[in-house]
Amino acid sequence: MVKLPHALSLTTLVSHLLFTLAISTRERVPTPPLPILPLPSYSQLKWQQRQIIMFLHFGVNTFTGLERGTGLEDPAIFNPVSLNTSQWVSAAVDAGISLMILTAKHHDGFCLWPSKYTDHSVESSRWKGGKGDVVREFVDAAKARGVDAGLYLSPWDRHEPRYGQNLKYNEYYLAQLQELLTKYGSMREIWFDGFKNASAVNMTYYFTEWFSMVKELQSSINIFSDAGPDVRWVGNEDGFAGTTCRATINKSSLSIGNASIEGYLNIGDPRRTDYLPAECDLSIREGWFWHKSQSPKKLSKLLQIYYKSVGRNCVLLLNVPPNTTGLVSETDVHRLKELRNALDTIFSVNLAEKCSMKASSRRGGKDGGFGPENVLDGDHLWTYWAPGDEEDAGEVDQWIEMRGTDGGLRFNVVRIQEAVGLGQRIKRHEIYVDGKKIVQGTTVGYKRLHRLKGGVVHGSVVRVRITESKGLPLISSIGLHLDPFWQPKDRKSLD
Incomplete structure (x- = not known):
């Protein structure tokens, strides 16, 4: 039988162990990435x-x-x-x-x-x-x-x-x-x-x-x-x-x-x-x-x-x-x-909300709070997908993918938004539908809208690929939308 010191009661020991466990649990929660200066006011x-x-x-x-x-x-x-x-x-x-x-x-x-x-x-x-x-x-x-x-x-x-x-x-x-x-x-x-x-x-x-x-x-x-x-x-x-x-x-x-x-x-x-x-x-x-x-x-x-x-x-x-x-x-x-x-x-309708989400990686692992599902909530600033902390992250291929769950997707606008409260980061990005590149773009910022070349596209898998960024790219929102007013008369993109 272990004897406790006179000054340390069983109740005190249990409380101390619970407190230590709580601290260690908090320490395992991943922190947000550092901001990239300059920041908006x-x-x-x-x-x-x-x-x-x-x-x-x-x-x-x-x-x-x-x-x-x-x-x-x-x-x-x-x-x-x-x-x-x-x-x-x-x-x-x-x-x-x-x-x-x-x-x-x-x-x-x-x-x-x-x-x-x-x-x-x-x-x-x-x-x-x-x-x-x-x-x-x-x-x-x-x-x-x-x-x-x-x-x-x-x-x-x-x-x-x-x-x-x-x-x-x-x-x-x-x-x-x-x-x-x-x-x-x-x-x-x-x-x-x-x-x-x-x-x-x-x-x-x-x-x-x-x-x-x-x-x-x-x-x-x-x-x-x-x-x-x-x-x-x-x-x-x-x-x-x-x-x-x-x-x-x-x-x-x-x-x-x-x-x-x-x-x-x-x-x-x-x-x-x-x-x-x-x-x-x-x-x-x-x-x-x-x-x-x-x-x-x-x-x-x-x-x-x-x-x-x-x-x-x-x-x-x-x-x-x-x-x-x-x-x-x-x-x-x-x-x-x-x-x-x-x-x-x-x-008003975001077809991406009906999709399953997948990403190249996520900060903090599966339960880290920075998963790709964050791009579908209503907060377009402070919740976001953040990839893992690979070295030279700005040069590493990062992507987030939407897969239709009830058949093919039909859209002609892709919306991408960065978590600019932590700095504008994305320098270059691409968009693929079923493996075919449909957009090659540069900066994103608070909101980037791409009206697609040739009008409506059909597909099952849409991938947004970040090919260059300053630090980790942080995407706060993604949307797939259908613009019925957009009827291109030629094959040139008006993006």
């Missing part, structure tokens, strides 16, 4: 998940028919007698859009709020006898429906006489920024650009000071410009990113208003110094402002733009301009609903 991740956001170009141009006002417009022409910002927000909500950005001031210098620093604003218009405030009505309507708001304040101001006097104009601009970011509540994105005509007076913008003030006033806001610091321009106004599109770029190579870097903005930088994802801006009509003679783009065109923006690791900023009455035109509202219904039709 919380605000950048939230922005990326929005997929589509709305731009609203509205102002004196709406009434003159110009795209770029002269700055000489009489504020009295601004009179949207039926203005209803709740209708704008309803159009966005029905389209599944959660962030709207309003042009508080465009290049003409006319302000949609009663700024105390100028009389070139709604205060001098006929609308509501000069007592109106479009920014206030917009922000309040968005808040009432749970939609986030953002603002665009044009640096180029063709009306303000201080423009061209570096110190005085920069002070004026900063004062208006302070007005907008202190009087109207929380903003989720603020939009800057460096555009101005080649004939415009020479002017130096103090972007560094402006950005610092923005972050001081609203720390969680995303700042958009050619150079970020949170969201970058994609380099064109056609709504598409490069077939290779990295969220990473070298900020030291960027400058605002520099046309020579448009190609660089479009694809990003593999040197991975900064995380700065791209936003693709495009108008639903030909122009940015409403024009009676124009109509919204066809659904097929908007879907193509979606695949080339959201489907290439970007967010689509779709401009929907209110008309002279102050409403979003019914034709535009209808087209937005069509787009939303089409996207729901395409992506």
